[in-house]
Amino acid sequence: MITTRSFAVLGALLALGLGIFGIEIGAAVKKGREFDRYFTVRGLSEREVKATLVIWPIRFSVGSNDLPSLQEEMEKARSVVTGFLAQNGISSDDCILGLPSISDRADERREKEQTILPRYNAVMTLVVRSQKVDVVKAAIQRSEILVAKGIPLMSDDYGHKIEFLYDGINAIKPEMIEEATANARAAAQKFAQDSKATVGKIRRATQGVVEIEDRDIASPELKIVRVVTTIDFFIE
Numbered sequence: 427m428i429t430t431r432s433f434a435v436l437g438a439l440l441a442l443g444l445g446i447f448g449i450e451i452g453a454a455v456k457k458g459r460e461f462d463r464y465f466t467v468r469g470l471s472e473r474e475v476k477a478t479l480v481i482w483p484i485r486f487s488v489g490s491n492d493l494p495s496l497q498e499e500m501e502k503a504r505s506v507v508t509g510f511l512a513q514n515g516i517s518s519d520d521c522i523l524g525l526p527s528i529s530d531r532a533d534e535r536r537e538k539e540q541t542i543l544p545r546y547n548a549v550m551t552l553v554v555r556s557q558k559v560d561v562v563k564a565a566i567q568r569s570e571i572l573v574a575k576g577i578p579l580m581s582d583d584y585g586h587k588i589e590f591l592y593d594g595i596n597a598i599k600p601e602m603i604e605e606a607t608a609n610a611r612a613a614a615q616k617f618a619q620d621s622k623a624t625v626g627k628i629r630r631a632t633q634g635v636v637e638i639e640d641r642d643i644a645s646p647e648l649k650i651v652r653v654v655t656t657i658d659f660f661i662e
Contacts, residue, residue, distance in 0.1 A: 463661040464629045465617060469610025470654055471602040477590035477647040480562045482554040485580040486572070489544030496546045500526060506575050507552055514565035520556040549580065559590065559647050590647045592638055599653065603633060606655040614659045626660030 488503045490496035504523065511521060527549045556562050566588065572579060611625065618625045634654035641648040 464626075464658045465614070465661060466656060466658050467610045467613045467617065468634075468654055468656050469606035469608070469613065470652070471606040471609065472653075473598065473602065473651045474641060475592055475594065475598070475649050475651055477559050477592050477649060478594055479555070479557055479591040480559050480647070481589040481591070482556075482562055482566060483586040483588070484552045484554065484569075484572075485549060485586065486552075486577045487547060487549045487580055489547045491545045493546060496528070496548055500548055500550060503550065503577055504552070506577055507572060510569075510572055510575070511554065511565065514568065515558070515561045516554055516556060516565055520554055520558075522553045522555065524551040524553065526550045551586070563647055588646075590640075590649075592649045592651070595636060595638065595651065598651065599636065602651070602653040603655060606653050607631070607657065610655055610657045611659070614657070618659075618661065621661075624662040626662040629658035629660050631658070632656045 484507060486503060486507065488496065488499040490499050508518065508521065512518070529547050529549075531543060531545055531547060554562055554565075569579065614625045632655065634656060637652040638649050639652075640646045641650050
């Protein structure tokens, strides 16, 4: 039999349950608002490093009126170039000789009536690929000696240019990310101080693109490595 006392107990339990539910809802709302209380900052880490690899394509040409003589001229020119490299401390193990490009200019000579031009022309490419960056750079700066020895050096407008590369990024990236993160936290603390708040834990962190660029035009072997991190910090 349901009595007035039973109704009172049931009402009290219901009120207690609603109260607990309300407290839980309030805590969840508060926690949700705290999750939205954050700000985003960026941290930067920069280092100057030296290139670990140099690629130097040496392009030169020779000419002759017949193919056997052209072959001899090619051998002479190649010998002069490899001799120059050896004298400047560059090993033959670091040199790769590409396939020559040979053109027949017979039609060109007939059209222009310039019989003084050799009929055949061969363009040769010898690529130096070395980790001896300073040695190769010094040889590049002395390459006019080849011209004095009768080797016409050619420029290349199709991307075969001298390259100084740095391939040690994986060795320094963890330290740079740590440095960029510390830099971001310092910026966050400054921001929080101005806002009279406290910096909390990291909500989310994103590493940006790692950039590697020449320090300047005069020193392409020196690189600037840049790491940028974007971090969300909770505000307490």
